[in-house]
Amino acid sequence: MEVLRVENIVKNFGRVEVLRGIDFSLQKGQVLSIIGSSGSGKTTLLRCLNFLETPQKGRIIVEGKTLFDAEDRQKMSDAAIRLNRLHFGLVFQQFNLFPQYTVKRNITLAEELLAKEKIKKEGSYNGHTTVRDALAAIDQKADRLLEEVGLTVKADSYPCQLSGGQQQRVAIARALAMEPDILCFDEPTSALDPELTGEVLRVIRELKDTGRTMIIVTHEIGFARDVSDTVMFMDGGVIAEMGPPEQVIENPQNPRTREFLSRFTER
């Protein structure tokens, strides 16, 4: 089943064209990796999907519902954008955990705020009609997520007491807590010491095994080959090549892809 369809996304910053017509679709439970040299527009694409940037052209369709259409972007209210964001999760390169909260609170905060708001306005959240029930469920979910990323013992620690790899795993759990349809990662291991990348990549692999739909921007070519159903090579704001990893990584057709990948094999 198709969860995501992206049509002709164009994004300019002033006169600089950063995305020049991006089209692709993603099936439920599949993993898409995006590779490409620095400046090719990978981060900008993820930011557009998460509504941190507004494209000048194009459409974003999730599960058949048009979340964004550049034609009527003026009409989009803050509230609508906010609800759209919940379809996507984003794990940042720099983690961006909330430093003043414990690990557990980082995971529960956003959903608690949402649940309280929904119960107040609509009388229920996820089948819970009282704030107390909703919070209890959120709390239990956080425990499950902490287990999933292997950080149960760190529940009451503060981010500054964790290693980079642990912080990134918390950030993954925090994103999962909102139960996004599609979880995006922007170079999740680039800010980590080499010996800490393994634990983060392992968690992402496990997420694939549980059937989560993911888009991963990464420079870990070997990881992309192993974990992806599809690999996208971006170059200068367009998709230069896209296909299964055996094709794009093992046997690239586009000379730009070949050149890019050769830089990795040389190392």
Add this chain to the structure above:
Amino acid sequence: MFITVINALNEGFLQTLKLFAVTLVGALPLGLVISFGSMCRFGPLRWLTRTLVWIVRGTPLMLQLIVIFYVPGFILPQNPWAVTDGRFWAAAVAFILNYACYFSEIFRGGVQGVPVGQQEAGQVLGMTRSQIFFKVTLLQMIKRIVPPMSNEIITLVKDTAIARMIAWQELIYAGYAFLKGSHGLAGLYWPLLFTGLYYLLFNGLLTLLFGWMEKKMSYFRS
């Protein structure tokens, strides 16, 4: 002798305290407004506020005090300071304006010092603007603001002494009066010693208060 000195100094100290309190009450909110102006997306307003801040921070408070006290009398039909407590209010206006500009820079540093990533993390988790401000960024701003603010406030305590320039009778004025009196050497060291002690005690209390606040927020790093 001792009692006379203490009484006079107490009176001066109360005046110092009054100027200190009025300056804080006026300059904190005004500083916040000025900081918004200096971060405004509307160019001319931003430019205007930043120029004001630049002028106020680039000239001595003593000069500003003199200008604010004497100049209106020359150019306005009626001297606005020719009222009861006029000297005090002139000093208050100068101090509030001066400190608001310093505070605005501290606020701006606090707001802009919180990484954008914090706000974006809140956004992608579906939080509203106000939730992000109150639940995520506010405390991080306060943590950034408290240390420079405590420096500035302690400087304010000492700066109140400048108000004697326009013959407003604060603590130093009260202490100094004894030097000109006929108390001999005792008229020199007692008042000086006690004047110093008053400032030290007051600033000591403030230092404790701010130290406590910093400690309260030391459990996290941002």
